[in-house]
Amino acid sequence: MQHIPGDAAPTEDITMSRIQLRNRGRILDAALEVFSKHGFRGATLDQIADEAGLSKPNILYYFEGKEDIHVTLLDQLMDRWLAPLREVDPEGDPLEELMRYVHRKLEMSQEFPRESRLFANEILQGAPRIGPHLKRDLHPLVERTAALIQRWIDAGALAPVDPRHLIFSIWATTQHYADFEAQVGVLMDSTEVHSGARAHLDALFRRMLTP
Amino acid sequence: MQHIPGDAAPTEDITMSRIQLRNRGRILDAALEVFSKHGFRGATLDQIADEAGLSKPNILYYFEGKEDIHVTLLDQLMDRWLAPLREVDPEGDPLEELMRYVHRKLEMSQEFPRESRLFANEILQGAPRIGPHLKRDLHPLVERTAALIQRWIDAGALAPVDPRHLIFSIWATTQHYADFEAQVGVLMDSTEVHSGARAHLDALFRRMLTP
DNA sequence: ATGCTTTTTTACCAATTGGTAAAGATACGA
DNA sequence: TCGTATCTTTACCAATTGGTAAAAAAGCAT
Structure with missing residues (x-):
């Protein structure tokens, strides 16, 4: 009943x-x-x-209704999506912690491209449904991580970078392979995308962050 | 009549x-x-x-009809969007040519965010209308530029990078500020985004590409 | 002004959309 | 096996959608 x-x-x-x-x-x-x-x-x-x-x-x-489904999906997604950032360990080796984050994000982009695109769609359209969620959950998490990175930089364990822009670059480069797959697929043989991306992003951020 | x-x-x-x-x-x-x-x-x-x-x-x-408008828009956009890549000068200084490309792409992302988002939307949805266009125009242009970058690397003027993945990273990081503006705006004061992004991407790619 | 073309409005469709009411079928514990 | 609660289908809407026909209104050269 x-x-x-x-x-x-x-x-x-x-x-x-x-x-x-x-x-x-x-x-x-x-x-x-x-x-x-x-x-x-x-x-x-x-x-x-x-x-x-x-x-x-x-x-x-x-x-x-339609919106209920969408919101439920986004809520579920947020947890999974933010997990790698939460797992950055303040006690670990700075460079290796960030590189591990890069690799996890890339793997998620490859393993869950639909989730990545769902998120991209929502943000592209101005985050009408996930906006408050971002402010409440993502913002403090990014602040915390940015502060941690800054401390690592101040301690000389990382090259000087703007922590927030660094995070943006990690997001952008990793998610690109999921969100722009239709374009990547036109320009590259899909067999070499995976391993190639891994090696490339490793080199890119390792070079950027090594003091 | x-x-x-x-x-x-x-x-x-x-x-x-x-x-x-x-x-x-x-x-x-x-x-x-x-x-x-x-x-x-x-x-x-x-x-x-x-x-x-x-x-x-x-x-x-x-x-x-609706589709006609959309296609017209995308056609117009492609020219403007590919222009910076076309202007990479094989005769110029390798590092400075690529850095100029990075900065131009970033400026376009800031100056034409709607165009960037229109493009992102189309690719996200599988490039149903611009797909052939990509194969015809973008693909050869990327091939040409990738070959040029490879020559520069072989000549020792650039650090060894996968040229195609480098191009992806440039696209991803620069367009991120337009396409994910709703997210960036939540996480950063919008006044510092512009200059901060410029300095950050300059450092990122300069470090990556300097031999 | 006149006659013609170009532009704009009014009044419509047929199809699709998100959503509902209520009857019908199914599972499941006693 | 019976009764109740859960699940599914059928038959609908009202609103919105992309698009059309045709009349009315501007432009404009002569």
Whole structure:
């Protein structure tokens, strides 16, 4: 009688049946596919329903609406996306910690290109739905990391760099391989992209950061 | 009697009246605004008409349809976008030529953020309309430039880099400031973005490329 | 002014969109 | 196996979408 799925669940899932778990999963995966390809406004519920193998009304049984699906997707994404930055260890070797971050970001771009594109789409369109999220979660995390990098620089463990711009450059170069895949694919044989990118970005940032 | 504007003009404008020139300009500018914000599928003719200060049917008097506007915009853009790469001078000083390219790309990202986002949107969505254009125009240009860079490296004038990945990194880092402006704006005071980016990218690529 | 062309508006479509109501089918515990 | 709660389908909407037909209004050369 309760009909949890779509209803604005205040505390979110108290319990979810196996069917609910499976279908919500299918829907979110289908939505990731469609949203990452066409952006929020360009995606349609029909496309998502088709991709998920469910009827449109059935999808609206599990989610309150198109926006609900999109927001759920972005929320889930944020955690996974910020994790590598959180794992930068203040106690580790500065250069190796940052290089590990570069490599993890590149691997994520290669392993989760749809997620990268979903995020890119949202930011491109002015971050209308994820904006507050960025301010609340991303901003303090970047501040903390920038301060850490600055301390490392002051200690002489890294070459002097603007920490925030460095972070931007890492994001830009790694995500480029996912977000601009259609362009990269035209210009390079896709077999050599992976290893080539790894070696190149390693050299680029190692040279930049070695004192 | 001829009604040139929207009609599939084979050789394009033979002559265009002042009104045609003005209104086509207005429409393309409005369309750039809307397409760059919402992508092709997310943009509507009504929005474009509104932004242009013209009625929807009037817009369809000047262009064959939504797609025609989009393609026209992308065609115009490609020339401007590829110009800096074309201007890399094989006779100039290798390092300074590439640094000049970096700075020009960054300036374009700052001066024409809408164009950058229009392009990013198109690529993100798999380059459905500009794909052939990329293969025909961009690919040979990149090949040529990559070969030039390789020659410079072989001559010992540049540090050894994968030329294509270097080009990707330049594109990624410079366009990031336009395409991800919504994110950059959350993380940095917008007054320091411009000069900071310039100094940072100069250091990044100079360090990377200096033999 | 006149007659012609170019431009703009008004009044429409047919298709697609996100979303709903309610009946029907299915699972599942007692 | 029965009853209840969960899940799914069918049959719809109202709003928006890209686009058209045709009349009305400007321009403009003579």
